[in-house]
Amino acid sequence: MIRIFRLSVYAFIILMGCQTVESENTKTTLFADSVELKIREFQDSRNTPAIISYLNNENARYRLQAARALASLQDSSAVEMLEVLLNDQDSSVRKAAAFSLGMTRDTIAVAPILRALKEEQIPVVRRELLEALGRVIDQPRLILLQQQEASSMPEKEGLAWGLYRAGRRNVFDQFSIEIALSLLNPQNSYRTRLGASNFLIRTRDVDNCAFQDQIRGLSAGEKAAAVRMNLVRSLGSCDKPETIEYLKKTALGDQDYRVRVNAVSALERSAALANDASLLVALLNDTQVNVAIQTAEAIDRSDNIQFNAEMQSLATEHPNQRVRGSLLSGLVKTDNEKWLPVVMEKYGAETDPYAKAYLLTAAAAGNNATQFLAEHIFSDEETVVNSAAMNGFIVSGTRQDILATAAVQPVILRALYSNDIVKTFQALTVVNDNYETYESLLDADELNKLVEENEDEFLVYNVQKLLDRLNGIESEEFAYENKQEIDWQGLQQLSENPKAVIHTTKGDIFLDLFPEDAPGSVINFINLARSGYYNGIRFHRVVPNFVIQAGCDRGDGWGGGTYAIRTEISGRQYEAGTVGMASAGKDTESTQWFITHFPTHHLDDDYTVFAKVTDGMEVVHQIEVGDAINSIEIFNSSEL
Missing domain, CATH: 1.25.10.10 (Leucine-rich Repeat Variant)
Structure with a gap:
């Protein structure tokens, strides 16, 4: 799987002819x-x-x-x-x-x-x-x-x-x-x-269950884990008893945790998890945390899970904060009066910002939590906590259909004018969806201030779009203007085979960089690493059996540079350990990147590949949300 990549070397014929x-x-x-x-x-x-x-x-x-x-x-x-x-x-x-x-x-x-x-x-x-x-x-x-x-x-x-x-x-x-x-x-x-x-x-509408x-x-x-995990996942929604039993056996016993994760996903889509409490408990206690996370989140998404005593105990005692948050969310849905106070009590005793964020999300799953959530939207806690509170407030308010009510309007308007990208964006959505209610409450001076002071082009565009609507003006289509030029001089100073080492709190991850395939992305990453931008930044997103993602200076996924670089498609594909640029669409990349847990070929044609893990995949599989990058070092090939 490891590809040896040599910077700036081609073996091409100069003259046209019959030779290749x-x-x-x-x-x-x-x-x-x-x-x-x-x-x-x-x-x-x-x-x-x-x-x-x-x-x-x-x-x-x-x-x-x-x-x-x-x-x-x-x-x-x-x-x-x-x-x-x-x-x-x-x-x-x-x-x-x-x-x-x-x-x-x-x-x-x-x-x-x-x-x-x-x-x-x-x-x-x-x-x-x-x-x-x-x-x-x-x-x-x-x-x-x-x-x-x-x-x-x-x-x-x-x-x-x-x-x-x-x-x-x-x-x-x-x-x-x-x-x-x-x-x-x-x-x-x-x-x-x-x-x-x-x-x-x-293939969206393919009927795998017929086969x-x-x-x-x-x-x-199948001996190859990457193929086996796809085949297991393709059995989701199939309800034949033999298939369900095979998926349960695979979820509990396959030697590759990624196959176990996919078996859990397939069982969830087959609605076969809800009625097997012993299976759920075993999966929640899997030694690989991503299996436990996948199971807990499947429980949270289910409408008919029956929590036994052991599952209720794991909701407060499981060693992983994300598992606890998902289980508590599921319990709040089943019994709001009993479990919402438990969530609030746990929140008061918690110090880790990501654990707090999971608890706020759990609180949002029930009713009567909007005031609790509102208190933490504008608190002096870490950004990730404020963002989770705002997201939870919107989710809870949408479910209860109260976002246009007089009691909620002051919170939405304060968030709108806060000049915080998460609060303002979320509030913009609410205001636009309930425009007739909010139109008379909008302050054009505050909106103009946002346009003048914020550096995020897309946020400014959307605020201006609201202003245009307020003034009866048709808005133009959005287009990024702040495109960062490629640092060609920096690229020319690289030796063949530039490499990087990501020093994390879980261990080191070694990368080969691909400047020939993605010059803009590689030199952007190198310059950010050398400037110390990534030092102390946390992995803010981990999707079991998919990716770990970092590069957000806010810690909530909404941060990054105020510039954009181009998408670079080279034909390199997303295998396990591929490093790609995160984006919100073509040519919107900036500072965030991700590493894949396993082959994710649905990303091939849309996301830039700029590096590959050569050593340290065991660290990639252990990374959890909140784990930090201590530093990233860049090396020439001769220095490692």
Whole structure:
């Protein structure tokens, strides 16, 4: 799984001819080549015409770089020229063109990809074409993907991933399911089986339960944990007794905790957790905390859990604060009068800000907690506590339908003018949803003050939008203006194979950085690390069997820089231990990043990959919300 990455080294042929790129060993330092640097700058500025002008360059390396650059732009105006590259005499250029055609996500790319598949002979290029076809194919032409010849291992891989990419857009039929199940044959490669299993869990309307006996058998014999966890998860909502028993056995006994987490998730969707208290207690006591967290949160989401005495005891005594919070939330829902006072009492004795936040969320699950929550919205406690109180206040108020009442209005208006991103955003939503009630109460001077004083572009835009509504003006569409330029000089000073070590309170996590694939994201991360920005920052988000996330200076997920950098899509995929940039949409990345627990390929086409864990995955699996980053060190390859 570990990939050795060498900064600024390519092995491409210089002259066009019948030879492929792999036939030469000419090495060029990427960021010292003025032409390649110019292509990168055009990519960052989203200048499609300028990049297209390099697609017919006589230098194969520049054609390759331009084709790759277009993947991030996802601009269908490049389809015609990318099709020309599908006939390029250089196989790596053809492969890059195929990837970028798929990334346009436009059905106009279907025809050129199909034409290329008729002529292409090299299996690895055919693999890329098949996956690209899955990204752009529509339902009427799906059969054209399904009938593609796939005899070699790369081609089978491409077909599996093509079906998955189509399924992500809900483009599938019964034949797709049958092909995917056939590709799960143990004799096929891991990558083929992984793609096919992803199809089963990421295709929204697929009926896996019609094939549950076959899937159970495949899962029981599957050796790769990443494939097994997908197969287990695909059995969610299936209610056959044999399937339920298999999922229970897997949840309790699979050697990989991530498979156990997925079994709990499947059991929750099958509604098979609620009536088995002994199973719930065993799962809550699992030695891997993420299994306990997944179980507790499933309990909290259920409407018919019967809490026995042991489960009630765990709600106050479990060693993990997040598990306690979720169990208390479930208990508050079942008996508000008994358990809300318990939550308030526990809150008074608690000192950890994240434990307090979980308790506030638990309080919000019941009635009669709005006053308690309001007291902590504007307190001098840590930001994460204030944010949890505000979120809980809105959740509780929405459920009770009281957010427009006279008793609540002063809290909403105070939050609106607070100039705190969480309070103001939440209040904006309430005001806009209940505009007729709040219109006469709004203070235009306070709103103008927010616009003038806040540095967050999106918050300012939304406040201005409310002002425009108040004044009867139609607002313009939002567009980020504060884009950070890439520090090319800093990148050129890096050695090959730059690395990072994240020193956390749970241990060290070692990374290989990928400046060739994501130069803007890598140098942004490096500069922030060297400035000390990440020192003391906590992991504010941990989703069991998904990601750990950090980089928020507020600790509640709403913080970060007042600038944005570009999304950089390179074709690298989200395997276990992949490090990606968090975002709120394309080209909105800033300071937050995440590390994956296991392959999460639904992120591949939308989130920048800029690093990979090479050592310390055991630490990643132990990280909990509230764990801190002590510091991040950046090293050249020779220094580690």
